[in-house]
Amino acid sequence: MTTIALILIAVALFELIIFFHEGGHYLAAKKCGVKVNEFALGMGPKLFSFTKGETTYSLRVFPIGGFCAMEGEDEASDSPRSFNNAKIWKRMIIIVAGAFMNIVFGLVLMLITLLPQENFASTTVSQFSVNSFSSVTGLQPGDQIVKINDYDVNTSTDFSFALFTLPVSTVDGSELKIYKEDCSFDLYVRATELVDKDTTDEQNAALVKTLQEAQSKLAAAESKEASYAVFSDYYQKLADVLGKEHSAEIPKIEERETRQRYRTDITVIRDDKKVELKDVDLLTLKKSAEDDTPQLQIDFYIEPMEKTFGTVIQQTFANTISVVRMVWGSLIGLIKGQFSLNDMSGPVGIASAITQVAGESLKTSGFGSAVNSIVYIMMVITINLGVVNMLPFPALDGGHFLMLLIEAIFRKPVPLKVQSVINAVGLVLLLGLSAVIAVKDVWKLFSGG
Numbered sequence: 001m002t003t004i005a006l007i008l009i010a011v012a013l014f015e016l017i018i019f020f021h022e023g024g025h026y027l028a029a030k031k032c033g034v035k036v037n038e039f040a041l042g043m044g045p046k047l048f049s050f051t052k053g054e055t056t057y058s059l060r061v062f063p064i065g066g067f068c069a070m071e072g073e074d075e076a077s078d079s080p081r082s083f084n085n086a087k088i089w090k091r092m093i094i095i096v097a098g099a100f101m102n103i104v105f106g107l108v109l110m111l112i113t114l115l116p117q118e119n120f121a122s123t124t125v126s127q128f129s130v131n132s133f134s135s136v137t138g139l140q141p142g143d144q145i146v147k148i149n150d151y152d153v154n155t156s157t158d159f160s161f162a163l164f165t166l167p168v169s170t171v172d173g174s175e176l177k178i179y180k181e182d183c184s185f186d187l188y189v190r191a192t193e194l195v196d197k198d199t200t201d202e203q204n205a206a207l208v209k210t211l212q213e214a215q216s217k218l219a220a221a222e223s224k225e226a227s228y229a230v231f232s233d234y235y236q237k238l239a240d241v242l243g244k245e246h247s248a249e250i251p252k253i254e255e256r257e258t259r260q261r262y263r264t265d266i267t268v269i270r271d272d273k274k275v276e277l278k279d280v281d282l283l284t285l286k287k288s289a290e291d292d293t294p295q296l297q298i299d300f301y302i303e304p305m306e307k308t309f310g311t312v313i314q315q316t317f318a319n320t321i322s323v324v325r326m327v328w329g330s331l332i333g334l335i336k337g338q339f340s341l342n343d344m345s346g347p348v349g350i351a352s353a354i355t356q357v358a359g360e361s362l363k364t365s366g367f368g369s370a371v372n373s374i375v376y377i378m379m380v381i382t383i384n385l386g387v388v389n390m391l392p393f394p395a396l397d398g399g400h401f402l403m404l405l406i407e408a409i410f411r412k413p414v415p416l417k418v419q420s421v422i423n424a425v426g427l428v429l430l431l432g433l434s435a436v437i438a439v440k441d442v443w444k445l446f447s448g449g
Helices: 002-031 088-114 156-164 176-194 201-220 224-242 309-336 347-365 367-389 397-410 416-447
Strands: 036-052 055-070 119-128 144-148 169-172 258-270 273-286 294-297 300-306
Touching: 002 036, 002 055, 002 088, 002 367, 088 309, 088 367, 088 397, 119 156, 119 201, 144 156, 156 309, 176 201, 176 224, 176 273, 201 224, 258 294, 300 309, 309 367, 347 367, 397 416
Parallel strands: none
Antiparallel strands: 036 055, 119 144, 119 300, 144 258, 169 258, 258 273, 273 294
16 A cells, blocks of 8 residues: 555656646746647546636546647637737747746755755765775865866765766776775775674774774875785784784785776865866775676765755755756767666656655655655656756757747748648657657566666
8 A cells, every 4th residue: 555655646746747847838828818728637538627717627547748738839820819929038938937847846846855854965075984995096084076077066966966977997907096995995805804793883993993094094105015015004903903813924915907997087175275186986896796797886975064944945956956957967968878778768667766766765764755755756857857848859848949949030930830840750759769768668677677
């Protein structure tokens, strides 16, 4: 019953997204004096409808969309209140209003996701994990990250998007920084081997402090010999912390010709000065013992930001802007080939993702957290709809807006027949892409991909 409730909440939120989008067109049309023939939620046959004034309001069978049918929008009309007879600036407002309302609704959903949080994530490094790579290749505690790989970082949303869209690189395995990373990681492995059921909390804390000391010294080492000296010293100190005997033989650091790393340039604010860090490595591990696919792990912690009325409002607007940038960056990445068709999802894929995320949240944190996860995904979807719908592509609001720009420039509207053909071709292409994505989503769903 809980799963069904979550699915119903997701469907209701999705229809709410459509309601806000089409409601934007509807309100703008009414304010601009354009007649609205029908306002519908859902697609397909009508479940029920009623007419109030000049507009029919309907609910349709399939909860996958909706529409705001205006007089003279897609056909010739002599009515003085038809869409095509309205002044061009009014038509532009009506077209843009749908996307605008999506962004406004995104702001509301963002606020809802932020309110339950005890504090917010900043973009300032507080400390490093005990197996950190970045601590020995450039980053320091107190660094405020402002750019990752040429992507401006203003919020934790920017931070996450910039990191998890980094490409993996094959690098020279003989580099000094790789050697330092291996020293740091092998010390971490040594610590995990020494810990057992009798290890106390105080000893664990001492181990962490010792590993952090080693990281600091490795970061300052200027040669492999100096790095190995630090490694050898702390390899024995880790055993001393636990009062255990240690092997007299210190293992060598294995060197290979190449390594795979998530490597990036990072710009930080350090001591009130902007510092550019080149080729910072992030913790790169294998997916599993059987699968050597490289996986990125964030190897440092971020300072929390105090929750106040001011930071709630600031973070709501800042993170909403970050999501808009994320959607736009994803579209650019799709064009550049950074993402593929396999990274795109339609209604089936989105529903599957919502179910998975909500299910995990339900297991770990309860029903409230599951709902919050759904709200977050819906926030991304509504902003995505607002941004994508304004792309200058036929059959989208952006394509319609482009036609109006052409009309404004040449002071002559594009003939309706030409618009109809262009929109029909665009619609066929969009439906074709949607069908391909739907088949791919269904295949992944049943194949476990």
